[in-house]
Amino acid sequence: MxxxxxxxxxxxxxxxxxxxxxxxxxxxxxxxxxxxxxxxxxxxxxxxxxxxxxxxxxxxxDRDYDMPPLMLTPDELEAAVLGAQWVAQRSDPALARAARDLIAKIAAALPDPLRLFIAEPTVSTPPPQSLCVDTLSIAQVREWIRAGRKLRIRYRDELGRVSERTIWPLLIGYADAVRLLAAWCELRQAFRHFRTDRIVEAAFLEEEHEGRRSVLMARWKAHMKESRGVDLSE
Structure with missing residues (x-):
């Protein structure tokens, strides 16, 4: 080096x-x-x-120290390209557009010798063979997560049973073909994971939930650690 x-x-x-x-x-x-x-x-x-x-x-x-913009190594550039490709192919339309914009902004700010790592990367991710269709706006769900607001959903489980839930949305997990919404479920009084393509209907409530996101995240991570190997999806 x-x-x-x-x-x-x-x-x-x-x-x-x-x-x-x-x-x-x-x-x-x-x-x-x-x-x-x-x-x-x-x-x-x-x-x-x-x-x-x-x-x-x-x-x-010093936390206030900042380096010149985009002083990235070739490996860091290709990591950014790979991640952005994956997001553009598998995420909701708003995030997919943001991923494409991110790569364009990086490429525009790079010196000429480094642009090759954006234009001709040595890594790539294949598009998913199939992608489940969401029945609600994932972009709005992300907005509600940031705002700490509740959702009321009608959810169909894998057996076709429909239930109504009020949930505190916490995190959206992106798998290869499906998305999972991690949330605190008021009905179950526990953390649950909901496939977004099985949410039949969603009402975006203005009511804020009681938990701070940092606290809920810590509790969720502890719960996941204890429940490893247990199916927590609904």
Whole structure:
């Protein structure tokens, strides 16, 4: 790895870390000696990159620090292309359009030598063989998730039984051919997953639910961890 690439990678590691990163952790990820890491950290500080910390404790990057736009590696560019391709082929129309716009904006801002990685990537994702049709606006569901509002739905399960639910929408999961809406179900008093193509009817309520999304997400993740291997779909 070139030194310039290594310095850039150190910044990326520190940027994504939530706590101080030790020189040992940096050396293991970068596959270099700790002495090299100490020298690189000193170079970054000398270039006025706001890295603070010391040996034995770890290093942090000032959260307000921002790098020049789109200083991406070829692997990062192709990862962005691959992810955007998948979203464009499998998500709702609004997200699909956003994914295509994202790639166009990245390509427009890149220097010429890097545009090849957008125009001719070495990776691709095939389109899904079949894709279930949603019976409600996924874009509006995402809006309601952000706003913390309730949905009232009529849902048909795999046996064809229809029930009415008031749910607190939390997260939309994108599988290869279907979408699942993770939510707190007031009827079951538990987290449930609803296939969006089985929602017969949906009313977007103005009523806000009681839970903060961060708290609900933490509870949902704990629930998923405990229920691994258990079918939680309705």
């Amino acid at each position: 070139r030194r310039a690439d290594r310095l850039f990678q150190i910044i990326q590691i520190l940027r994504r870390a939530k706590r101080p990163v030790t020189a040992r952790v940096l050396s293991e990820e970068l596959e270099v000696s700790m002495r090299t890491v100490y020298r690189d950290i000193a170079d970054l500080m000398g270039q006025r990159v706001p890295v603070s910390g010391e040996a034995g404790i770890g290093y942090v990057l």
